[in-house]
Amino acid sequence: MSHSKTLLLVITFCIFSSCYIPNPTIAHDSSKSFIHCLTKKSIPPWLIHTRSSSSYTSILKSSIRNPKFLNTAASTTPLCIVTAKKTSHIQAAVVCGRRHRVRVRARSGGHDYEGLSYRAEDRREQFAVVDLSEMRSVRVDAADGTAWVQSGATLGELYHAIWSHEPGLGFPAGVCPTVGVGGHFSGGGFGMLQRKHGLAVDHVVNATLVDARGDLLDRDAMGEDLFWAIRGGGGGGSFGIVVSWHIKLVPVPATVTVFDVARTPEHGAIDVLTKWQEIAPRMPEDIMVRVIAEPHRVTFEGMYLGTCDELLPLMHHQFPDLAMIRGDCNEMRWIESIPYIHLGSNATVADILNRSSISRVNTKNRSDYVRNTIPNHIWKKIFTMLQQVTNLGEFQMYIDPYGAKISSIHESATPFPHREGVLYNIQYITYWNGDANGTLALKWSRDLYKFMEPHVSKNPREAYANYRDLDLGRNKVVNGISSYHYARVWGKRYFRHNFERLATVKAKVDPDDYFRNEQSIPPLFK
Structure with missing residues (x-):
């Protein structure tokens, strides 16, 4: 021819x-x-x-x-x-x-x-x-307990604006103040207030979005299906461009107590961690105790919505193995907890307005959800593997407990499905210098991820959409449209049973698949 x-x-x-x-x-x-x-x-x-x-x-x-x-x-x-x-x-x-x-x-x-x-x-x-970084206004209506925030704002800018208008209000979103509002809300958004108040998207009451035709829509104009989809379904890369979000704020007490209790594997850290996974998801909703696991140290980092005098007897009763003492307590205002947790004790409230946060080392992130406790002997094997990474780079596991409010909402209420039955989420972060490909460090990371497979959620093995991971799968374009068949490989992990509904919404609002990337929601035509 x-x-x-x-x-x-x-x-x-x-x-x-x-x-x-x-x-x-x-x-x-x-x-x-x-x-x-x-x-x-x-x-x-x-x-x-x-x-x-x-x-x-x-x-x-x-x-x-x-x-x-x-x-x-x-x-x-x-x-x-x-x-x-x-x-x-x-x-x-x-x-x-x-x-x-x-x-x-x-x-x-x-x-x-x-x-x-x-x-x-x-x-x-x-x-x-x-x-959208120049579109970051925050308009707080303290009397109504709501705010409009543009997608280009960071969480730090949002928190600061709320505090400036009404110190008795806050918002349940992420720990890191340099995270962008648009992407964070589009994937769900959880942080230190999640057990008391749930996810960021659980408090979104309206939004404005530019759709695939270039039209500007609010909640009434976009309809409830699309409004559902953008609250946790990766809306920023799949359904349109969300310009702004109308959010319902939450009350915060005058005093919160933040603590960090560190233990080493040689001094019982693994035993305490084993017990933590049973206790933390079932504790009262006013307390959040997460874990930062590193090769030679485990840090139990927490925040209590109240004073140290109230917290200590609660911890001694609920979690005596942590052996928390008064010297571990740091009382402060909620807004001060944001820089303290992320940046350390010397950070100030003004520091959360700094938008720059460039890592000096290469990183790879993965995630898991755990629905059944991991036995002590398995944790010991995990820490043996962790101590091997020090020759290749650095590693952290951030482990966030669920339960209480975040788990009481039905998994179909928003696209974020990791609710009832989840004990905790794990974020694995591998760091390395030099070679951008990180061949040896990434092999170690994959080996650990493979080792964890029998001990985490199954059918599907779940992952958090905001911890985007292309190793889970990539879209394949067939006849100009992202294939639903191929996308299911990664989509079910992020969204479970909600993935099919998301793809159906996509087919209605963007049938030509204009908004598309390597892990955007594909259209499903029925």
Whole structure:
């Protein structure tokens, strides 16, 4: 068959299947037309950073927290970055992108474990980034106990704004103040208040979203199916670009007590940890005791919504093996607990407004959910493995107890399904210097993950969507659309039975799969 006939067949097929033609000339023309369209839509040129712009590299790297992604030659970078300052800029990017075959990815400016908000693994992918970090206003209505927060705000900025308006109010979201609101809410969002108040998405009462047509929708306009999907279903990369969130705030006491109690494996840490997993999920909802496990130390880090005088008898009765004493107590205001837990005892409230948090070492994150306690002898084997990693890099396990409020909500109430029956969540973090590929460190990480398989949740082995992990699977595009069949491999892990409903919503609101990345929700047509 001649070259001209082959090309004709490919083009004919693609007209009917909306597939992508990897033609460099078409790509270049699409890029130029897309940029021209943005300027015609009244986006100021200084907000459009193309690859030839002097500002492009610094803007692109401003949100890269993991050094291994600083090597931009290892993946495809965006054609341009639009640093949006108002909603119409987001809408223009979507309208122009659809018109000129350029996909759009949204970036809140916080953390992104796999970098999917600013990079693509497919060299043929044409996309632009809408950077929302300049859209970070927080409007608090203390009388109503609510706030509107834009997706570009960080959790630290949200917490600070709430405290500035009403010190008696707070919000149940993550521990790290540099996490972006948009991505955090889109995946669920849990932290030190989760046992008392549940997830961040459990308190979202409205939102505004730019959909795949470029229309701006609120809860009434988007309908309850789409509103359900964006509250924990990875909405930022699948269903549209959430501009702002209307959240219900929660009361916090005048005094909270924070503590850190460290033990070594040689001094009973493994025994205490074994008992912790039975006790922590069943403790009163006002107390959260999580675990930070490292090769030679286990830290039991907690927060109690009250004073030390109230906490000590509770701990002595509920968790006597921890042997907590008054000297372990640190009383403070809730807002002060944010920098204290994340940054240490010398940090101030003002420090949570610092948006920069670039790691000095490469990292790989994985996650698990545990529904049955792990025996003591297994924990001993785990710590034997942990002590091997010191020759390769560093390692931490963050273990967060569930129970109480987070587990009392039905798993179908939001896309976040890890509720009743979950004892705790594990986040595994491997750190290494030098080689961005981290061959030896990553092999050790995979070996530990494989070892844990019999001892964690099954059918599916669950994972947390905000701890994005491409090792769980990647989307495969078939006839221009992400395949539901292939996506189930990773989707069921993040969303369990909710994954099919998410894919059905996707088919209704974005049937062409315009908002797409390596782990976006695929459309499921019924």
